[in-house]
Amino acid sequence: MQTPKPLSGKQSTGRQQTGNQQPEKPSRKRDILLAALDCFDSTGVELTTIGDIQRLAGCSVGSLYHHFHSKEGVAEALWLTLIEDFNDTMLRRMKKAKDGKEAVCSVVAGYVAWSVRQPKSMRYLHARDIAFSPAGSARKKELLDHYIQGVFGIFAPFVRAGELAELPLHAYVPLISGPIESYVRRWLAGEAPTPRQVEALFAQAAWNAVKGPGY
Amino acid sequence: MQTPKPLSGKQSTGRQQTGNQQPEKPSRKRDILLAALDCFDSTGVELTTIGDIQRLAGCSVGSLYHHFHSKEGVAEALWLTLIEDFNDTMLRRMKKAKDGKEAVCSVVAGYVAWSVRQPKSMRYLHARDIAFSPAGSARKKELLDHYIQGVFGIFAPFVRAGELAELPLHAYVPLISGPIESYVRRWLAGEAPTPRQVEALFAQAAWNAVKGPGY
DNA sequence: CAAAGTTCTAGAACAATATTCTGGAACTTT
């Protein structure tokens, strides 16, 4: 039902609507990523064929390869797009926190909220083992650094104030989000009930794990 | 350099040593899995070709397809083999614990020890998104149930004794092993120093998260 | 506003890779 039209008329060949360069609506490129997520989630990246994506996105092979270098390229771009959205959402949420405990809890709550809102995306972020290209790898590092820096900016004051304990730098994230991450992973695999049930419990545990000596 | 020999002589065609049905040494099948782990770890499952595995294992295509149905079949078998070994190792270790705290700490220590001993294996268990066949899926569930049951058998007494808090069933594992799992994942990705440094800290945090009210 | 340039799309041609198939060797069983 996708592209039975011959290349004669002017129906749907070439660009459709491009006048708008606003944040949302590059359309084709986005369609492809969306379709890819669906395919990858249901079939797995390995078993998903270019044809599957192309068919679901309603585009041609050429179009797909114009926007992305390869199948791995699609997988990579999708991962980077999702992680960027996830990071931004989390940071925005953390910034609203008034004290250390609120900040810690916002991480747990944010993680659950984003996962519940887009389970396929979180499953993809979790499960996917991507062979990053040099460029993709650089972009990934860039995003990671930006996120780390943001988190650091938010939490450092609380550590200085003694609200949070002084721990090895790399210990904070696992201590705070490790449990909920682990739980959500199981939930997404169908092995546990909704994370809403344990959200408060895990937030409290996270706070206990990193709170300062006086609290 | 692998198989330049013609099929004339009697050098290396057919079976080599099969007299021993002991736990270790099915040789060919094992060779293939080992080679696959190396390839998958360095190149990623997607980009690894049958030829790569075959070449590294020093076997023919036919042999590979005799033991496994497909490339995904190799990936699946490898995953199941590794998770089984991991589960057994962990259970054996947990069983030695004399009290609740020892049991909890043994999980963290065991997780680190296994990961340090075979980083490639743990990286594969983590990263790999497998499209399980019906049979593989069943086997996976079987292994999971067996493990859960084992863990339950070990921890239940401590819960009854009040050493461990009474929590939602699915909360224990994430609370205990979530943080170290998360940390090890980062370490394996080259984003954090050796887990030995935080092992004690994380064990303590795990204990705090699940210990009973009186402790 | 027309012409040249650019981006985007389509689908056929091509290349790489996964899988099947045939023949035969080594081992096992009777």
Added chain:
DNA sequence: AAAGTTCCAGAATATTGTTCTAGAACTTTG
């Protein structure tokens, strides 16, 4: 020791990823 089974090799085949050519829609420039 003969029949049956498991295992292995490599060529043949099928599937799927990627490249290529042509042309449509949009953008820019004179």
